[in-house]
Amino acid sequence: QELIMSSWLPPKHPIVINAFEPWAEEVEKVTEGRVTVRIMGKPLGSPPAHFDMARDGIADVTYGLHSFTEDDRFTRARLGQFSFLGDDAIANSTAYWSIYGGQLDAAAEHEGTHLLGLFMHGPGLLHNNVRKIETTADMQGLKLRVPGGYVGDLVTALGATPLFMSSTEVYEKLSRGVIDGVTFTYEAMTAFNLVDDIKYSMTVPGGIYNTTWFFVVNEDKWESLSEADRAAIDAISGEAFAERVGKAWNDADTTAQGEIGDKVDFYQAPDAVVSALKAAAGKLEQAWSDGLGDGYDGMAALAEFRGMTGIQM
Amino acid sequence: MTSETPLPEGPAPDMIPGRTPHRQTAWYRVLAAVSALLILLLIAVTCIDVVGRYALNRPFGGAYELTQMLLAALVFSALPLTSADGGHVEVDLALHLLPRPLQLLLGRLAGAASALVLAYFAWRLVLIGMDQLQEGTRSASLALPMAPLAFLGAASCVVSALAMILRQEAP
Amino acid sequence: MTISLIALVVLLAMVFIRIPIAFAMAIVGGVGFGLLRGWGPAGAMVGNAVFETGLNYSLSVVPLFIFMGNVLAGSGIAQGLFSAADRVFGRMRGGLAMATVLSCGGFSAVCGSSLATAATMSKVTMPSMRRFGYSDSLATGAIAAGGTLGILIPPSVVLIIFGLLTEADIGKLFLAGIIPGILGIIGYLLAVMVAVRLKPELAPQVGEVHPMSRSDAISVIAVLGLFVFIMAGIYGGFFTPIEAAGMGAAAALLIAFATGGMTRGALWTAFLDSATASAMIFAIIIGAEIFSNFVTFAGLPDSLSDIVEQLGLSSWAVLLVIVVIYMVLGCFLESLSMILLTVPVFYPLVSDLDFGLQILQDPDAVLIWFGIIVVVVTEISLITPPIGMNVFVLRSVLPDVSLGTIFRGVFVFWVADIVRLLLIIALPVLSLYLAT
Ligand code: NA
Ligand code: NA
Numbered sequence: 001q002e003l004i005m006s007s008w009l010p011p012k013h014p015i016v017i018n019a020f021e022p023w024a025e026e027v028e029k030v031t032e033g034r035v036t037v038r039i040m041g042k043p044l045g046s047p048p049a050h051f052d053m054a055r056d057g058i059a060d061v062t063y064g065l066h067s068f069t070e071d072d073r074f075t076r077a078r079l080g081q082f083s084f085l086g087d088d089a090i091a092n093s094t095a096y097w098s099i100y101g102g103q104l105d106a107a108a109e110h111e112g113t114h115l116l117g118l119f120m121h122g123p124g125l126l127h128n129n130v131r132k133i134e135t136t137a138d139m140q141g142l143k144l145r146v147p148g149g150y151v152g153d154l155v156t157a158l159g160a161t162p163l164f165m166s167s168t169e170v171y172e173k174l175s176r177g178v179i180d181g182v183t184f185t186y187e188a189m190t191a192f193n194l195v196d197d198i199k200y201s202m203t204v205p206g207g208i209y210n211t212t213w214f215f216v217v218n219e220d221k222w223e224s225l226s227e228a229d230r231a232a233i234d235a236i237s238g239e240a241f242a243e244r245v246g247k248a249w250n251d252a253d254t255t256a257q258g259e260i261g262d263k264v265d266f267y268q269a270p271d272a273v274v275s276a277l278k279a280a281a282g283k284l285e286q287a288w289s290d291g292l293g294d295g296y297d298g299m300a301a302l303a304e305f306r307g308m309t310g311i312q313m
Numbered sequence: 314m315t316s317e318t319p320l321p322e323g324p325a326p327d328m329i330p331g332r333t334p335h336r337q338t339a340w341y342r343v344l345a346a347v348s349a350l351l352i353l354l355l356i357a358v359t360c361i362d363v364v365g366r367y368a369l370n371r372p373f374g375g376a377y378e379l380t381q382m383l384l385a386a387l388v389f390s391a392l393p394l395t396s397a398d399g400g401h402v403e404v405d406l407a408l409h410l411l412p413r414p415l416q417l418l419l420g421r422l423a424g425a426a427s428a429l430v431l432a433y434f435a436w437r438l439v440l441i442g443m444d445q446l447q448e449g450t451r452s453a454s455l456a457l458p459m460a461p462l463a464f465l466g467a468a469s470c471v472v473s474a475l476a477m478i479l480r481q482e483a484p
Numbered sequence: 485m486t487i488s489l490i491a492l493v494v495l496l497a498m499v500f501i502r503i504p505i506a507f508a509m510a511i512v513g514g515v516g517f518g519l520l521r522g523w524g525p526a527g528a529m530v531g532n533a534v535f536e537t538g539l540n541y542s543l544s545v546v547p548l549f550i551f552m553g554n555v556l557a558g559s560g561i562a563q564g565l566f567s568a569a570d571r572v573f574g575r576m577r578g579g580l581a582m583a584t585v586l587s588c589g590g591f592s593a594v595c596g597s598s599l600a601t602a603a604t605m606s607k608v609t610m611p612s613m614r615r616f617g618y619s620d621s622l623a624t625g626a627i628a629a630g631g632t633l634g635i636l637i638p639p640s641v642v643l644i645i646f647g648l649l650t651e652a653d654i655g656k657l658f659l660a661g662i663i664p665g666i667l668g669i670i671g672y673l674l675a676v677m678v679a680v681r682l683k684p685e686l687a688p689q690v691g692e693v694h695p696m697s698r699s700d701a702i703s704v705i706a707v708l709g710l711f712v713f714i715m716a717g718i719y720g721g722f723f724t725p726i727e728a729a730g731m732g733a734a735a736a737l738l739i740a741f742a743t744g745g746m747t748r749g750a751l752w753t754a755f756l757d758s759a760t761a762s763a764m765i766f767a768i769i770i771g772a773e774i775f776s777n778f779v780t781f782a783g784l785p786d787s788l789s790d791i792v793e794q795l796g797l798s799s800w801a802v803l804l805v806i807v808v809i810y811m812v813l814g815c816f817l818e819s820l821s822m823i824l825l826t827v828p829v830f831y832p833l834v835s836d837l838d839f840g841l842q843i844l845q846d847p848d849a850v851l852i853w854f855g856i857i858v859v860v861v862t863e864i865s866l867i868t869p870p871i872g873m874n875v876f877v878l879r880s881v882l883p884d885v886s887l888g889t890i891f892r893g894v895f896v897f898w899v900a901d902i903v904r905l906l907l908i909i910a911l912p913v914l915s916l917y918l919a920t
Contacts, residue, residue: 004521004781010651011832041785042828044529044777046536056528057521058777070456072449148453164454165377166541168651169724176721178366336756348759349752352551355544356737359730363723377541385538387547391763400760401504401767402818404871423502430507433514437531463535470534 001225002036003027003217006059008043008050014187014255018248020063020215023241030232035225037061054216055112063117063215067148076104077212078288079301080120081150083281084206086309089253090246093119095308096212097242099301110214114222116233117215117241121185121249123207124151125266127198128181129174132265136276145170145182150284151209155183157280167192174198183209187252190259204269204277206311215241278313340472341397344390351387355380378452385462389469397476401427428474435470438463488784491516495775496816499871505818506764509771513778520781533773537766541726542648546765548729549596549639551758552736556594556707557604558750559740564703565590566608571696573673578680578687580618581626582673584609588630589669590704592637593711594736596644596729598819598866600761602631602874606881620885622679622686625893628874629672629901632863635819637665639714639728641765642859645823647725650831652851654725655718660852660919664860664908671900679896699745706739765820772824785829792833799837803909806830807861814865819873823862830854843912849920856915860908864901867894 005024009016024037045053050064066077079100086092097118100106106118131138140159146152152162163179167188173179174197182194189195202208215237222230269277289298306313336342362376395401403423411419442463444450450459491512498508510530518526537543556562569583569590576582588605595601606627613623635642638658647654680687714732717723723731740746779785788809792802813822834854835847844850866874875890908914 040780041789041832042776042780044780045532046540049532049536052528052532057525058529058532069448070451070453071445152454161374162454163374163377169377169541169726171653172655172724172726176724178724345756345759349755352547352733352755352758355548356551356730356733359548359723359727360734363727363731367722380544381539381541384540384544384547387759388538388763388766391759392767394756395760395763395767398760400764401506402764402873402876403502403504404499404876419501423504426498426503426511427507430510433527433530434510434534437527438535440527441531441535462539466535466538 001034002038003060003221005037005039005061006044006050006053007039008047008064011041013191014252015245015248018251019241019245023236023244026236027233030236031229035229035233051110051113051214051216054218057218057220059218060221061116061215061217063213066212066214070149074109075288076100076109076292076296076298077106077118077214078150079104079298079305080118080210080212081148082210082285082288082302083154083204083208083277084311084313085120085210085305086206086311087123088246088309089120089122089249090243091309092121092210093242093246093249094239095305096120097239098308099305100212101238104296104301110216112219113216114219115214116217116237117213117245119213119215119242119245120210121213122187122253123203124183124185124209124211126181126183126202126204126208126269127189127194127200127264129197129199130180132200132267133202133273134270136273139273142180143178145173145179147183147209147211150288151183153284154208154277154280157283158276170194171197185249185253186256186260187249189264190256195260195263198264201264201266202269202273203266204274206306206309208277213245215245336398341394344394344472348387348391348394351383351390355383355387358383375455378455378457382452382457382462386465389462389466392469393472393476396427396431396473397480399480424477424480428477431470431474431477435467435474438467438470442467485784485787487516487520487782488779488787491775491779491782492816504767505821506767506771509768509775509821513771513775516778517774517781520778529777530774533770533777537770537773540648542644543766543769545596545639545644545726545729546641547758547762548733549641550600550761551754552639552710552729552733553591553595553597553600553604553634554754554758555733555736555740555746555751556591556710557600557607558746558754559743560699560745561594561703561706561739561743562587562591562604562608564700565707566605566612567700568696568704570612574690576677577684577689578622578676579690580609580613580616581622581676581680581687584613584623584626585630585669585672585676588627589633589637589665590707592633592665594639594707594714594732595634596639596641597761598632598634598642598863598874599877601634602627602877603881605631606878610882616690617688619686619893620882621889621893622676623893624875624878624882624885624890625895625897626672626676628867628872628878628890628894629675629897631874631877632866632901633665633668636661636668636856636859636863638662639725639732640859642820642823642862643855644725645820646827646855646858649824649827650835650851650855652848652855656848656852656919657855658715658718658725660856660915661859662918663914664856664904667904667907667914668860668863668901671904672897675896675900699743702743706743710735710739768818768820769824772821775821776825776828779825788829789833799839802837803834803839803857806834807857807905807909810858810861811864811868814861815868816871817865818871819862819865822865823858827858839912841912843916843920846920849912849916852919853912853915857905857908860901860905864898864905867891867898867901 028036044059048068050062053059054062066074080096101118142160144155144160146162155162170182171192292298358376358379362373365371365373442460445460495512514530565587569586573579573582591601638661643657647657714728718725718728835851869891
């Protein structure tokens, strides 16, 4: 049987080359050729459509970000989108698979699909080209591109102005001074060609933000595979995939750091800034946890997450 | 180079015979006015964003999303106009050489096929709208609900489909 | 591969019985996808394509760049450009045709679409050429060919769509189009000279030029000013190429009102034409998206790149093969759908090639250069029979001229285009000089 996979990242993106493609090859190996994965040369829909595409069977296998769509579906998925979660993509992804996939019942939020993976990237940084942020006052008035609601609320609490746009627009806007900075990973700095337009990159223990990703297969298609094949694929997915993709992100970050060298001033956020961020983040975390409803304890899940990745709050 | 001989007026001979533009009907004029307004708003959003950014150091955070939604609305409000005008790209290679009754027949056939496609679009947009209503899909920064846009699109495709089949036939 | 070819034949058959191209692509793509993959998924895929295309932020340039051109067209600026160009060439044999080419190039600097450029300029230049007894074939050929410059000389909707598909820098693409665009004007001027030398009866000697009026001068200044405003805005860092469309449209409105050449009726027409042209283009984009999802699923992109790889050709030969494929497809496909269908297939292939030139060391430079090549072959496709969109535009404006006459008139310009294409391929510096 052939699984059709739609991939929207550029074909040479590190997690395509080092995670999805090797996974696809391994599927064929562990099922002794009974199941193959064909990755389409071109995505079969826009990036935000990719979850629905797997659910509706347009493609069998897709991946994407939970934050692509702003709706009520992936509320518990936000566990992995907070600050101070972890500096290592493998640890992040494993913890995310274990906790969101476990007590937060990720499967229920991905109805119509079978979960092949849940993962996160390396720590997000706060890059800007205006000034080194040394006190919270330095955040005032900075126009920052953020990936979604939570980081937007966080930087707003510190006096910055969040702006939303697609990641491919960032280069245009940053190089033209439309925005002063952006929250991104190390890898995105080189991938989106931003190095020349960034002067200061502030690291925060465990990252100022992270993004969470799903990797799913259409449920009916999944059920049509034999039990033995499903078991074989499950064995190289889930936690094993979290490690594989986590390593791919880590390697991409390391490569990017090597490439950037000292062209950008990397520095650790001063304590005052960190504690202000923590105070603002705490409120947002609590609000999220309160909104989860009965049966789910968001704060406990966050604490367990940080326990697994070794971040002290 | 002024006061030249005017170009021939009237419908082009490669127009499917019998079709007359109905740019004077009320629905056409209303949709045209809405489209014009949407174009103006698109321009205004960009200008407010760009000027605000430099003159007042206050960028317009919702510019990106508003542009997206205004654009979608513009496409949907203008689609019936294009359909009624016979403005979709059609290719005439040998058709005008055929006898007129056959041309009329093929014209109707093409119109019916287009109308079917548009009706199907409308149906799928209704399904998408219902889905979004249920899931509470909204835009990222302004939190505008997306479902109305899908229903607007569905309505637009229905009107366009009607325009494709009901285009007036001359005697 | 076979399935895709069958689909292409069915698509052409539907187009030939006058089903609009957008809907023909939607039918073939949707039904094909349904046959291969099931009707439920096909329906969902079609729905997504319809809903999401209008939400594409970058495509906001389509209505706005078209509106900018339409406003200027309605304000009489095209007439001014033509009169001014006539001052340059009016005394030469074929001078009006040469003035047509030059004013098309000028209008291209403020209009993002080739079809709109051809439509606008035909209304201004055709009556004049007819009055002085120019042959219809030379006159329409000059307009159809000159109009194609609309997508090469910035601003350009097609360059923006190329940038969107490949993530190439749109600002650099715009700069890259300038020199090839000027080369295009020169080539077309030479084409007119050659044509009237070979067949003097095509263009009687006019020998008089109209005096350039004050409003003609204002038109030229306005076009230059608007072009500089857009380019300086983009490269000065004031706005992005996408935002340039909105700013340019606003500036065009200001110019139209300031010069007083705009009537209420003309303004209304500019709005209406821009809206309907945009809906037409978006319908094609939606249809192309549906069709392209089907051929992707049927494996066409993979087989094409496999074929090109298996041939074991040198980088330059691969590029030439791709250009030939474009030329063949360009005969049959509508320009925008051709780009939407093929660029995602070919750009990964081309950006991997090593051409052994210093100037092409940077993959981004290769992409920019390839973008210009794609736009030039697209320009050529606009005037190549049987489906040449610019020729169709002329035919709808000038119903008494046959398609055959226009295609005959276009031939000499087509030859100039081929020469220009070869130059642009052989000398990447023509595209990259301004862009890097
Ligand atoms: Na142009
Ligand atoms: Na053609």
